[in-house]
Amino acid sequence: MGDDLRSVLITKEQIDARLAELASGIDEAYGGRELLLVGVLKGAVMVMADLARALSSPVTMDWMAVSSYGAGTQSSGVVRILKDLDTDIKGKDVLIVEDIIDSGLTLSWLLSNLGSREPASLGVCTLLRKPDAAKVDIDVRWVGFDIPSEFVVGYGLDYAEKYRNLPFVGTLAPHVYGG
Ligand SMILES: O=P(O)(O)OC[C@H]1O[C@H](OP(=O)(O)OP(=O)(O)O)[C@H](O)[C@@H]1O
Numbered sequence: 001m002g003d004d005l006r007s008v009l010i011t012k013e014q015i016d017a018r019l020a021e022l023a024s025g026i027d028e029a030y031g032g033r034e035l036l037l038v039g040v041l042k043g044a045v046m047v048m049a050d051l052a053r054a055l056s057s058p059v060t061m062d063w064m065a066v067s068s069y070g071a072g073t074q075s076s077g078v079v080r081i082l083k084d085l086d087t088d089i090k091g092k093d094v095l096i097v098e099d100i101i102d103s104g105l106t107l108s109w110l111l112s113n114l115g116s117r118e119p120a121s122l123g124v125c126t127l128l129r130k131p132d133a134a135k136v137d138i139d140v141r142w143v144g145f146d147i148p149s150e151f152v153v154g155y156g157l158d159y160a161e162k163y164r165n166l167p168f169v170g171t172l173a174p175h176v177y178g179g
């Protein structure tokens with residue numbers, strides 16, 4: 001596992017199985033309508049790739065890049081758009097695909113920003129959520145796993161841009177971030 005990781009929280013097999021469940025729920029909910037998946041870079045790259053391939057619904061994909069974390073482990077609360085969508089989402093069924101909802105500040109900002117563009121519907125699918133860390137109350141229909149309020153890495157999630165390529169979600173050893 002390497003010295004920087006403390007433990008594996010969610011295995012690749014657990015992620016695969018849960019994404020398959022979420023995908024079949026999403027397919028059923030949208031009843032074969034076309035879905036625009038909006039992936040939130042960079043963390044959601046792995047979820048987006050695996051969820052999109054598990055879905056039977058016809059999908060298109062677009063990407064937004066926002067950042068509120070920088071190189072640290074605490075949300076700054078200030079969301080910046082680094083890359084906007086290429087697509088006009090007006091009248092489309094849009095599903096935001098996220099790797100993690102922590103404080104909820106990023107998602108809350110995204111919902112209001114994308115909601116103002118008049119999509120036909122706006123849903124959210126996230127692999128991970130930290131219920132105890134929520135600073136805003138957001139009703140999210142598709143959640144992979146609720147996890148404790150610990151900083152996690154892997155499966156798209158980074159610490160200072162590292163560990164995104166781990167196939168599982170793990171916790172970081174405190175010495176890595178000065179704990
Ligand atoms: O609920 P919040 O406290 O707002 O945190 C969630 C956000 O934090 C992460 O992005 P980050 O800003 O780390 O960018 P990255 O995906 O490029 O690593 C993650 O991908 C979410 O978008």
Ligand SMILES: Nc1nc2[nH]cnc2c(=O)[nH]1
Pocket residue numbers: 069100101102103150151152153154157158159
């Ligand atoms: N890597 C990583 N990014 C995050 N962004 C918000 N919460 C987290 C977390 O626990 N880990």
